Amino acid sequence: MSQEKNQALLQSFNLNGLELPNRVVMAPMTRSRADNEGNVPTAELQGEYYKQRASAGLIISEGSQVSKEAVGYVNTPGIHTPEQVEGWKKVTEMVHEANGRIFIQLWHVGRMSHPDFHEGEKPLAPSPINPNAQSYTYEGFKDTVTPKEMTIEDIKRTVQDFKKAAKNAMDAGFDGVEIHSSNGYLFHQFFNGTSNQRNDEYGGSIQNRAKILFEVLDEVKQVMPEQKIGLRLNPSLDGVFGMTMDEETIPTFDYIVSKLNDYDLAYLHLSEPFTDVSDIPYAVTEIAKHYRPRYQGNLIINTNFDQEKGNRVIENGDADLVAYGKPYISNPDLVERFAQGVELSDWDEDTFYVPGKKGYLDYEKKTNS
Numbered sequence: 001m002s003q004e005k006n007q008a009l010l011q012s013f014n015l016n017g018l019e020l021p022n023r024v025v026m027a028p029m030t031r032s033r034a035d036n037e038g039n040v041p042t043a044e045l046q047g048e049y050y051k052q053r054a055s056a057g058l059i060i061s062e063g064s065q066v067s068k069e070a071v072g073y074v075n076t077p078g079i080h081t082p083e084q085v086e087g088w089k090k091v092t093e094m095v096h097e098a099n100g101r102i103f104i105q106l107w108h109v110g111r112m113s114h115p116d117f118h119e120g121e122k123p124l125a126p127s128p129i130n131p132n133a134q135s136y137t138y139e140g141f142k143d144t145v146t147p148k149e150m151t152i153e154d155i156k157r158t159v160q161d162f163k164k165a166a167k168n169a170m171d172a173g174f175d176g177v178e179i180h181s182s183n184g185y186l187f188h189q190f191f192n193g194t195s196n197q198r199n200d201e202y203g204g205s206i207q208n209r210a211k212i213l214f215e216v217l218d219e220v221k222q223v224m225p226e227q228k229i230g231l232r233l234n235p236s237l238d239g240v241f242g243m244t245m246d247e248e249t250i251p252t253f254d255y256i257v258s259k260l261n262d263y264d265l266a267y268l269h270l271s272e273p274f275t276d277v278s279d280i281p282y283a284v285t286e287i288a289k290h291y292r293p294r295y296q297g298n299l300i301i302n303t304n305f306d307q308e309k310g311n312r313v314i315e316n317g318d319a320d321l322v323a324y325g326k327p328y329i330s331n332p333d334l335v336e337r338f339a340q341g342v343e344l345s346d347w348d349e350d351t352f353y354v355p356g357k358k359g360y361l362d363y364e365k366k367t368n369s
Helices: 043-052 082-097 152-171 186-191 211-220 249-260 287-291 307-315 326-330 334-340
Strands: 013-015 018-020 024-026 058-065 102-107 134-137 140-143 176-180 229-233 267-271 299-302 321-324
Touching: 024 334, 043 082, 058 082, 082 102, 082 152, 102 152, 152 176, 152 211, 176 211, 186 211, 186 249, 211 229, 229 249, 267 287, 287 299, 307 321, 321 326
Parallel strands: 024 058, 024 321, 058 102, 102 176, 176 229, 229 267, 267 299, 299 321
Antiparallel strands: 013 018, 134 140
C-alpha cells in the first residue's frame, strides 16, 4: 500500500467553503444503535463512534428519519424531536472537539418500511406497488406489503418534514445535510417508472417524477445555506431495495443531475452499481465517468473502493472525493492507515445492526494518529 503523503486521497479539499483535510469520506451506514425510547442518539454510543472516526475528511452520518412516517428499520436515530436534536448536538460537539466535520443524512424509506413501525398502518409510497423486499423489524425480517399511495397532502407534508429536519440539523450543530434520494427509498421510488405509476403532477413525465426532490431542495435552502446541502443518488440500482430499472431510468437521472447544476450544493454523492448491470442495455456501468462531465459541482463516489481505486478515480478526474463504508466500521483510523501503509482490519457483519458497543466502539486504532 502506498505510504506517499502526496497521494490523491490525502490532499485537502474545499467543499464549498468547508475545508477538508483529506478526500476520504465516511459513508452513511445504518448501524441501529439508537435502541432507546424515542430513538435518540447518545454521546456514549453515537458520539464516541463518530468521534473515533473524526480524521475523515468528512463524516456523513447514518440515515436519520425526518418523521415517524419515515422510519423503516429498527433502532435508527431520528432528527424530528427535541430529544433527538439534543442527542445529536452532543454528537456533533464531540466530533468538532476532535477536529472533525459531519453532515447528517436525512432519510425517508417510503415503501421499504413495514406496518410494524406505523401502528399497523401501511407505509407511504408514490404508488401502491409492493417492492417485494424485506423490512428489518423488531421481530426480525418481514416481507414488505403493498404501501399506501401518497395523497398530494401527504407529499406536501413530507416536503415540510425534510425542511424541519434540515433546520433541526442546523440547530444540532451539523456542518450540513445529505438528502438521501438513493437506494430504493422514497425519492428513488418517485424517480423510477417501475415504482411510480401516478397520473398527477408527481407522475408520468421525467420532470414530474423528479418534482418532489426539487421541491424539497427549494424548501431546505430556505432554512440553511445551499452550500451546506448534499444529495445522494444511485442511478443504476437494479434488483435490490425493490428497484427495477427501465429505459427511462438513466434519462431521469441525467435530467436530475443536469438540473442540480442550477443549485450551489456542497456535493453530489453517487454510487457505482451495487450489482452487475452489464447485461442491462439501458444501464450505466461506470457512474462516475458518466456523470462527471454532466455535473459542475463537487462529486463524491462510492461502492467497493479500496485505497488504490480511490486514488485512481480522483487522479483520473472522475471524482473529487471517495466515500468508504464497511472499511470505516472496522478501521476508525482509516485515513492514517492509508497514510502509513497499515493493513486494514476486517469487519464483523454479525455485529453490524445489534445493540451495544461490540462491533461498534471496540475496533482498535493501529496507527499514530
